[in-house]
Amino acid sequence: MSPTIQPAKSGDGAVLSPIHTENVLKSEVEERRDYSGAREKTDPREIALVRKLDWWIMPILWLMYWLNYLDRNAIALAKLNTLEEDLNLTGSQYQTCVSILFVGYVIVGIPANMVVTRIRPSIWMASCMTVWAIISGLTAIARNYTGLLLTRFFLGITEAPYYPGALYILATFYTRKELATRISILYTGNILATAFAGLIALGIFEMHGMAGISGWQWLFIIQGAATLIVALAAFFILPDEPLSTKWLTPEERKLAHERTQEDTVANKGQTTTWSGILDAAKDPKVWLFVAMQHGHLGANGFKNFFPTAIRTLGFNQTITLVLTCPPYLIAGFISIAWSWSSGRYNERTWHITIGKAIAVFGPLHISS
Template identity: 60%
Template sequence: MLITRVRPSWFMASAMALWSIVSTVTGLTKDFKGLLLTRFFLGITEAPFYPGALYLLGIFYTRKEIATRISILFTANICGTAFAGLIAIGVFQMDQVAGLSGWRWLFILQGIISFIVSVSSAFLLPDQPLDTRWLSEEERKLAQSRVAADTVQLQANTSTWAGLSEAIRDPRLWVLVTMQHLHLSASGYKNFFPTIVETLGFGRNVTLALTCPPYIISGIATISWAASSGHFNERVWHITIAKAVAVFGFVLACSTLNVGARYFAMCTFASGVYACNSIILGWVSSTCGQTREKKAVSLALVNTIATIGSIYTPYLWPESDAPRYTTAMLSSAAFSVAAAVMAWILRWMLMNENRRLLRTGNHTTLLFSY
């Protein structure tokens, strides 16, 4: 809600600067209480960034373009996860430098680098199409008008509270919230991925290195699948197929102890899960974007409520289930199937809405995409 009333560039930069400071302080904590507090504030300061980034992309790109752009943003996150293990191998070599443990240096260095990037982003990020510095006057008007022309049931911008009211009264949003929640619940493995890879039986450094390829493959799959979705202006079948791939990977992972087969399964379910994320979020932006305020609130609600799964999914990974982690793998498969079902429910809702629009409009009426 706040991002529609302040400069998005400063909003994003401030959020990033704050979490950079908290990350650095995490490396200097002295006890469990301090670690718990910094982790709490890290979550608070990180929370505005992703919805804010999605909103900023949503006011610049059309329905056919948005999923690919979100996938590029999300792939940066995937790459960060992919190379985290390799970076950790190097940073852990700094153990006891200046009397600090390797894990402390990891937080300190991450915080310092992120802070430098946050300062530069305040001057590099645009705020909205009409005041983007590196575009000509004609290009600014085009950037503004083409997104407006691509928005179904476009309305004049309103107050933040009206945007909140419109969002929570839109049943389509709650289907999208449920879909994204199930999707993120299926991706609960990401916090345990090094542990899953460790069950292959390799040493620490090899295990950390082996966490990298599945994420690189997932990043390629994410961008390619989002580009395909945008090219065909289609979402439901792309989500369904990706979830089918994920289900196959989850079932295979808990069905065998063969090292090669299990590593292949890890690459498969990671690719299937991640390929959906940008498509779902792009769908939120295009379906609930009648006003900027509604779009911002919708993206925030989807991201906030969807992450509730991170509260209960860790309990699906007890150490006693190693190495197959059958409960977690089959639960993730079930979450994936349920997410695909929600996509088909939303398709049915949008088809009905399109029929209503055609009855009340004409052959040039802009329709919802699914």
């Protein structure tokens, strides 16, 4: 016998009609919302859809972010090879080449946020990645300080559109309750790129002198080629918006669109991009986050000098490259657990505050 659905009962035990039963079930679903209005998934179709989104969106975005940081941090590892000797760089010139990337990054940051909403995100992000792959590979042909400086500057310009584009895609397909964990998983691409960059460089530096090419040049060539392959794949895999996603069925497209529309915070009228920028500029909370991010990036600047700092402790090149891995590997696991907790309990303030408080001890300990 097939199972039957028992009709719902009211508080006094009276049997409700099918219509009333449906309303009761709907109200129960509506009640599964937190203080911000974000709701918990209960529909098996929605759970299956989110799982499918994870399998299609997260791997390609993660790979793109992983390569984003692998390419920009390659200069720190190239310094352990013969980069400075081959290009006759002084210490201050090397530091300028490291820093100039962020000049290009800042110039393009806000415009990139505006462009991604006007053209197809898949085309925009994959195109930018293709160009940064080529520039990364061309770093190998730099012959002096000027050549390295220019490639780093343009690398910053072409890498800048990636992160706002990735967040835009995630916000288009995921609800507020789902975003924290996904953003954290994405961010591990940054952390694990730094963790494994040394091990990758260790293998590539074994090619030093092959075909008359230095190890640091092979590093830029191989990583640039890998980035180009992923960029070409991104043209076909990255989605634009739920209703046009090719790898979703018509029913899944409709569900993906409806659930994000339902989760969207109500907007008080239509606003232009510029009015949105002005509103953000007048919000004190935005500037608080700017200050926090400024301190965060400043503290993370040591990434570009971390391998060199380890080498000054007396280790050879092989041990130095291996020792760059463990700190970031541990950080990757903690990052996922921390953001899962934030998403699970839909709490942000204390997760940010405690995390930043712990992070303060590192620089203080080093400076003491």
